[in-house]
Amino acid sequence: MAERSIQELYRDDPERADAVAFGRRGALKGAALTAMGAALGAAIPFARHMPEGHLPALFARPASAQGSGGNAPPVLRFEGKADLILQGDRPLVAETPEHMLDEPITSYRHFFIRNNGQIPEQHTGDADSWRITVDGEVNSPLNLTLGELRSRFENVTMQLQMECGGNGRAHFAPQTRGNQWGNGAISNGQWTGVRLRDVLRAAGLKPGAAHTGHFGADPHLSGAADRAAISRGMRLAKAMDDDTLIVFQLNGQPIPHIHGAPARLLVPGWPGSLSQKWLTRIAVLDKPHTGAGMGGTSYRLPVTPIVPGSSNDGRSFTDMESMPVRSILSSHAHGSRLPAGTRELELRGAAWAGDLWVSSVHVSTDFGASWQRMEVAAPANRHAWQRWQGRIALPRDGYYEIWYRATDSEGRMQPHAAANWNPQGYGANPISRAAILVG
Structure with a gap:
């Protein structure tokens, strides 16, 4: 041959x-x-x-959801949405390309989609008639309509990041189970709701209250009535955080059905699976919740490293809580071709770090040989992402890779390669790189 x-x-x-x-x-x-x-x-x-053995970024991943030919990822066609990257249709999961996340506040059009089960039938009555129960380790169980929640408790509006726990999963080698997210399973919407803390206090927490369990109306993929699509919970301390909300508006409008209307939880900075969509019940518990998506290797990380590619039952794992530091480049799509003679680029993007804040963002155009510090804005409020921007020089026409990395407030920087491999691919946050061709 x-x-x-x-x-x-x-x-x-x-x-x-x-x-x-x-x-x-x-x-x-x-x-x-x-x-x-x-x-x-x-x-x-x-x-x-x-670097030795470096596979150029242009070959390493598809250019964008708007690409062409066999290199282009499949595109979701959904009413009111941009052309998101279709990660799966059962359940429906779609990722936002980084360059579509150029808005300070993520619009519905560019909001990523993550489901775990079937999409429930839309609530046909008045949204205010939707009921949410709070029970378990409380003195006075509550069964309130959404209208009662809105009128009884202080309404607050803030920008809040929400990120899938598997964001970045595609960076792991060997490949892990689950949707092969790039960096686009992230949003920074403006949410309106009531503090979960206020609702729990109204129910009266018993001395043994230590955890929550969350329940929603979405059916299991199998359709089995006795199985939950997902039902996760968290430590009570996070439930009592000022920014953990029961929300009913996104960007000043009722929450779209695909994103959990009429009401959902919003647990910013922690895995998005905690932000239960189509919320119907919150149970207060004296021990960790055991619902679907809890225990084993689900949304859990190894305490000590395991051999990549190995199987593990997760007994020595710990629950994933605050999400790791990450950054995106939104000013230029990966694979962009710019006019000949372009010698400067105005870059911008976003960065976030779970419960922490971002202290710096750096960019390299010479494969990491040198790094340039970008300007990082303060967050609009705690748990909002932070926008960054800066200008870089290009010496001549050619192929460039823009490498970008963020550092959190405790000094942790995005690593060069995805670390702490785990069977379900959580926590991968390596330095990202976008290919740019000039001329």
Whole structure:
């Protein structure tokens, strides 16, 4: 069989081509450098800094939901939504491409979708007639309509991040179970609701109250009435946080049905699975909840590292709580081609760090050889994401990778590779990179 040229390898099998191009010396030179540039469609100005065995970002992941050909991910067509990346249709799951997250407040159009079961029938009555029960380790169980919640407790409005616990899962190697999210399972909506703390205090917490369990109206995928699609819970301390809400409005309007109307929980900074959609009940418990999505390896992380690719029952794991620091680039789509002669880029994006805040964001255009600090704005309120911006210089036309990383308020920086591998792929937050071609 005829040996394929390096150009053909890059077209058909970029990972093998990369290994051949770098060889054993770890330097990309001569014909190999020319071949990689030809495959990318541009010269590589900072090729001397390219790490050994580096697979260019343009080959490593699809360009965008608006891409073309076999490289383009499937697109969700949903009323009122932009072209989100379809991660799965049973249950319905869709990711927002990073460049669509360029709004300070995430619009409904660009809000990611995450379901665990079937989408329930839409509530046909007055939204204010929807009922929510609070029971368990309380002195006075409550069964309140949404209208009673709205009128009885202080209404608050704030920007709050909500992120899927598996955001970044696609960065793990070997691949783990679950939706292969990039970085787009994140939103920063403006939510209106009442503090869960106020509702729990009205019910009167018993001395043994220590955890919550959450319940919603979404049916299990199987349709079995005795099985919950998802039913998670948290430590009482998070339930009593000022920013943990029962919400009924998103961006000044009733919550859209796909996002949990008429009411849902909003537990910012922790895995989005805690923000129960179509909320019907909150149980106050004296021990951790045992519902669907609790225990084992579900939304849990290894306390000590395990062998990547190994199986594990999760007994030595701990519940995932505050989400890790992460950043996105929203000013330029991955795979963008810019006009010849472009010598400066105005970059912007967002960063967040669960219960913490972001202290800095840095950008590199020379494969990490040097880093430039960006301007990071203060959050609109606690648990809102933080916008960042800055200007970078480009020496000439060619292929560039914009690497971007954030550091949280405790000094933890996004790592170069996804760390703490786990069977269900939680907590992957490596430095991200977007390919840009100039000319």
